[in-house]
Amino acid sequence: MTRTFFLIHLLLVTQLLFSSISLAHTASTLSPSAQVSTQSWQILQEIVSENGARPAGSSNERQLLHDFTNRYWSQSTGLAVNSQPVTFTVKSNEKHSANVWITYPGKSEGHLVIGAHADSTGEDEGSQGVTDNGIAVALLLALGQQLSTMELNDSVTLVLFGAEEVGLFGSQAFTAALQADSRFLTGAPFPTAMINLDTIAGGDHLYVHSPTKKTYKRCDKDDRYNSSASVRDSLLSVASANALPFSLHPAFPGFPEGETGEWSDHAPFACAGIPVGYIEATNFSINGRDGYDGYSQTLHPLLWDCLDRSEKTACNPDQEQRWGYIWHTQADRLDKLNQLYPKRLRAQLNAVTELLFNFLTSDKSLPPASN
Ligand SMILES: [Zn+2]
Numbered sequence: 350m351t352r353t354f355f356l357i358h359l360l361l362v363t364q365l366l367f368s369s370i371s372l373a374h375t376a377s378t379l380s381p382s383a384q385v386s387t388q389s390w391q392i393l394q395e396i397v398s399e400n401g402a403r404p405a406g407s408s409n410e411r412q413l414l415h416d417f418t419n420r421y422w423s424q425s426t427g428l429a430v431n432s433q434p435v436t437f438t439v440k441s442n443e444k445h446s447a448n449v450w451i452t453y454p455g456k457s458e459g460h461l462v463i464g465a466h467a468d469s470t471g472e473d474e475g476s477q478g479v480t481d482n483g484i485a486v487a488l489l490l491a492l493g494q495q496l497s498t499m500e501l502n503d504s505v506t507l508v509l510f511g512a513e514e515v516g517l518f519g520s521q522a523f524t525a526a527l528q529a530d531s532r533f534l535t536g537a538p539f540p541t542a543m544i545n546l547d548t549i550a551g552g553d554h555l556y557v558h559s560p561t562k563k564t565y566k567r568c569d570k571d572d573r574y575n576s577s578a579s580v581r582d583s584l585l586s587v588a589s590a591n592a593l594p595f596s597l598h599p600a601f602p603g604f605p606e607g608e609t610g611e612w613s614d615h616a617p618f619a620c621a622g623i624p625v626g627y628i629e630a631t632n633f634s635i636n637g638r639d640g641y642d643g644y645s646q647t648l649h650p651l652l653w654d655c656l657d658r659s660e661k662t663a664c665n666p667d668q669e670q671r672w673g674y675i676w677h678t679q680a681d682r683l684d685k686l687n688q689l690y691p692k693r694l695r696a697q698l699n700a701v702t703e704l705l706f707n708f709l710t711s712d713k714s715l716p717p718a719s720n
Contacts, residue, residue: 381499382706385491386699392421392487397479397683402472405512406437406444410468413486414449414509421490422451422507426497431535433526435511437518446511448519452504452535453496459503460538462623463705464520464614465489465546466513471677479683480551480630481676482513484698488546492705504537505709510614513547517567520614524621542580544705545615545627550697551675551686552631552646555595557584558609559626560619565611573622580626581607587707593700598633601641628704630697636662638672645673649689652680 379387396413403410415432423430428451435446446468465485469478477483489507496505510519531539549555559578568574581597588595597607604610615625630646637645650656652673655664663669675681686694 381495382703383699385488385495385706386695386702388491388494389484389487389698389702390695392417392490393479393484394683396483396487397477401477403467403469403478404472405468405470405515405518406439406446407468410446410511413467414447414511417486417490418449418451418509422493425494426451428453428497429535433522435519435522437512437515439515444512446519448508448510448523450506450508450534451493452506452537453499453501454537455501455504457502457504458538458541460506460534460540460542461503461709462506462508462534462540462543462618463489463492463546464508464510464543466511466519466614467509468512468514468519469681470514471679471681474677475679476677476681477683479681479686480694481548481681482546484694485546485549485701488549488698488702488705492702496709499709501709503541503709506534506537506540513614517614517617520617524617524623528621540618540623543615543618543623543625544580544584544708545613545618545625546701547613547615547627548630548646548676549628549701550630550694551681551690552629553648554630554632554634555593555697555700556598556629556631556633556643557581557588557595557607557626558598558615558629559607560615561604561608561610565616565620567611567616568620572620575619575622575624577624578607580624583711584626584628584704584708587711588704591703591707593704595628595700595704598643599641601633601643604642628701632673634661635673636660638666638669646675647673649673651689 400409400413418430430451432447432449466482467486493507512518526533559581560576562576564574600606615627618625631643633643635645654669654671657664
């Protein structure tokens with residue numbers, strides 16, 4: 350080694366050392382919320398590359414429910430991960446899925462359940478279920494590691510539901526078990542609030558919903574339907590205090606402002622008497638195939654056959670096929686979404702993570718339940 354070469358080498362090593370110190374410094378200065386969001390984004394890439402589409406009852410759905418929770422919850426927290434088998438029938442075929450959850454004990458009698466469905470649909474069209482609902486699953490997997498290091502006031506259960514897309518079978522089985530045995534959740538008190546994460550990114554705007562005041566049709570007559578908007582309103586007040594972009598959807602026929610229907614995993618919880626809030630990214634200002642119902646998620650022109658931007662609807666409603674849908678279509682793929690919206694998913698993931706974090710650490714996280 351010549352002397353010059355040695356000096357250059359020494360210089361390079363010194364530079365490398367300094368740059369790695371500054372990188373380590375950057376990593377440690379990230380807030381806990383930013384750390385969770387960054388890790389969620391990494392887990393989402395793993396879900397897409399290792400797991401892909403996850404039809405209800407498929408081996409991919411089971412892999413996400415069991416292998417990923419083992420990797421991110423059991424191995425790193427040392428807490429028990431619980432599961433409940435879920436059997437359901439589609440077109441006379443019996444299929445098997447599961448719910449998987451972990452409970453973090455808190456000091457108070459409050460108990461917040463945060464849930465997201467693990468299955469996806471639209472695999473025949475090429476959907477990977479990235480926004481519906483892989484990104485929410487990734488967030489719960491990452492959040493679990495962080496919660497194990499925190500002192501919690503309220504107990505928190507994170508749950509991944511199976512078989513949502515084919516009829517809410519997972520969340521239905523979960524709430525049925527809860528109602529049969531109020532200590533079903535590993536000895537924690539009966540839940541005092543539930544937050545449903547379903548499609549928390551992709552759509553043009555972030556909303557928080559409560560259930561309709563009118564009892565959901567799916568509830569049994571003797572269910573204790575809870576239409577409280579308390580969880581929604583607490584989430585929105587935390588969002589506003591932290592300048593996070595969440596809002597209520599405007600009223601549309603059958604649905605007053607901020608109130609949503611029974612089409613996701615919050616519904617069985619509302620039927621079971623638990624106050625619920627539901628976070629969703631879509632766009633209720635679009636006049637979609639069936640009106641302003643939030644089913645059309647985006648005004649991105651590449652997700653329409655022909656978009657009339659000024660009217661926020663299709664140029665030719667009779668011929669439009671695509672209607673700005675991401676969910677359940679070939680648009681719900683990471684490669685596609687990164688092209689269409691280079692920064693949106695990450696920004697929305699950050700916003701939802703920060704909202705949940707601030708909600709979990711705020712004094713008034715669990716308002717008293719009231720109908
Ligand atoms: Zn969904």
